[in-house]
Amino acid sequence: MFPAHAISILVSNKPGALVRIALVFSRRGYNIDSLVVSPTIDDSISRMNIVARGNPETLAQIIQQLEKLVDVIQAKDHTRQNVVEKELALLKICCKRDERTELLQLCDHFKAITIDMTESSMIIQVTGNSEKIEAMLSICKKFEIVEFVRSGKIIMMRGENKT
């Protein structure tokens, strides 16, 4: 399996920009694992964080082709750079009363919080890097997971440098 690359893009808020960006990846055999689009402090510009897998030899070409798109202001590869990366995931678990304590202990360990609880279910919110979320999910598999959703990775350069 190809390694995952974390890419950050600044893009003008124009119709079709997302499709054009997606085409740059798909044409070169890349799979997009996650995609986060969010506003920036400038209303006319959006930030995209993309995690994608594909042949590493093609990555430089993908960044160059992204930069070439008229609406793309900047595209950078942050793989293995000094960045903060965060994801958020929600887990809905069906749990009987006697399972609750163990689950809450797990939450405590992962610094996760419960954001919804009924007699028979709870929703757990966990944040952190991808590995932490994978670990939490893996342990919770012994319970009855009803739903699982994660936000996709957002990244930011550490220190004064811009992402």
Place this chain on the structure above:
Amino acid sequence: MASKPLNGAQVIIECLKREGIDTVFGYPGGNVIPIFDAILDSDIKLVLSRHEQGATHAADGYARVTGKTGVVLVTSGPGATNTLTGIYTAYMDSIPLVILTGQTVTGSLGADAFQECDTSGMSFASVKHSYLVKNTNDLPRIIKEAFYIAHSGRQGPVLIDIPKDVSTAPCTAPFVDNATLPGYKIPGKAEQEYIEQAAATIKKSKKPLILAGHGAAISGAGRAVKELAEKLGAPVSSTLLGLGVFPASHELSLGMTGMHGTVAANKAIHECDLLISIGSRFDDRITAKLSEFAKQCEVVHIDIDPAEYGKVITPRHFLCGDAKIVLEQLLPLTEKLDSSEWLKTVFAWKKKYPLHYPKQGGLRVQHVVQTLHEVTNGKAIVIADVGQHQMWTAQFFKCDYPGQFLTSGGAGTMGFGLPAAIGVAFGNKTGFPVCAILGDGGFQMTLCELATAQVNKLPIKIFVMDNHFLGMVRQWQDIFYDKRYSGVLMENNPDFVKLAKAYGMEAFCVSRNADVKRTIEKAMEYNDGPVLIHCECEQEDNVFPMIPPGASIDDILTERPKAVLEKPTGGT
């Protein structure tokens, strides 16, 4: 009382005028009627094609010969889809076009309305940029941006999709003088530091070679290329679309390189110690087997598109900028190289392996092309369609002038030739006659444009090289597929002379080598509009030299191999 504001369609036409557009190629339909109405009140010439693909290729030919942006105006749905081949053709060859497509009213977008389709969405894979205009007041800004994008940096087609209510509503926005695009950068000069590094590498070379590509032609770098070649003492080879940038008759010219290039040009590219590529993108037609390409030499790659860096090969030096400007930066730092031994070797190849063709048998395309060169004294604009005749034209019409040879290079679009020649005839200010060299296959793909040529009395010499085969595919089946001909016989071709005459066009037929010169002279003298010359050619002639796809230069074929070859490993 304030004057009534212009409607969207009128604003579009006014914007075109402000961009200096005097000719538009188009075909009408329901959703574009308002714009066709507005164009009547301007002095812009509207050229009505017979098919939207023809209009797009014509605008492409017009752009290639004038250096201006070609403009296409068509309707929604099938009108727009019919332009796609033309748009892709222009995209592959970096030709500036603005394509205006009509669209259903904004309220019906996405509702499968009559002749509605997601035109801008469809265009994404083969445009430089595209727009769907949702608001009439956006028109002045979008049109300004579109022309700016199409004609700057690495040029290319830009599509603007215009819903009918947008073209009929009043526009209150002012005209725009400048495009503001924060993410759009245009390389001009290369970094001086990189120029100096490249110059240092160049100084060490004893076996230099220049490769002149389409980028050199587009930037008008012909004189600079010649100066560099003469100053260094470096031979020059050319890509298909770079033909004419450096004069073919110059001592240092090796002719075209690549799959059907000369032996000398191909040997030189594989034995040089320095390759200076000026505006070529190292197409697989040039490199042959990539793992063996340019391994022995330092590469200086000049290109206006930063994304070309490392796309196919990773050069020692990448100079990003306009070819002419970069060469002007580089020239003062270069001096004569110690290349005399190398030149001796290269000239010996040139002498030993000239382009040739069999003189016996029926009429040869090569002979027709050579005679055309002789009769016009090389002073003609030649537009080739796609196939064997295209390669023979590239080989045997020796181009001494930049821009005199036009063809669909990257896309290889059959059917390009005739409509492109129409666009060329509209834009031609060189005084050179316009000659279209077509095969019987490609001609029949867009022959409806005979009407466009005839109704406008365009002085085009249309050569139909008729071998009753799709010759290039037949050649592959001959050499690599044990002569198992599949789907290549053009049975029941019409009588092309009668066909032309049915359009009211003058036409001649030639089937013997001995009659070629007289017939061409007659065609060149004819001055009442287009003339078609039907050339009944040898049916099973092959183009040589040929490097089989995926093979290396050592495998170059200069004649038909006796045994059937392995099926090619490379792409097409």
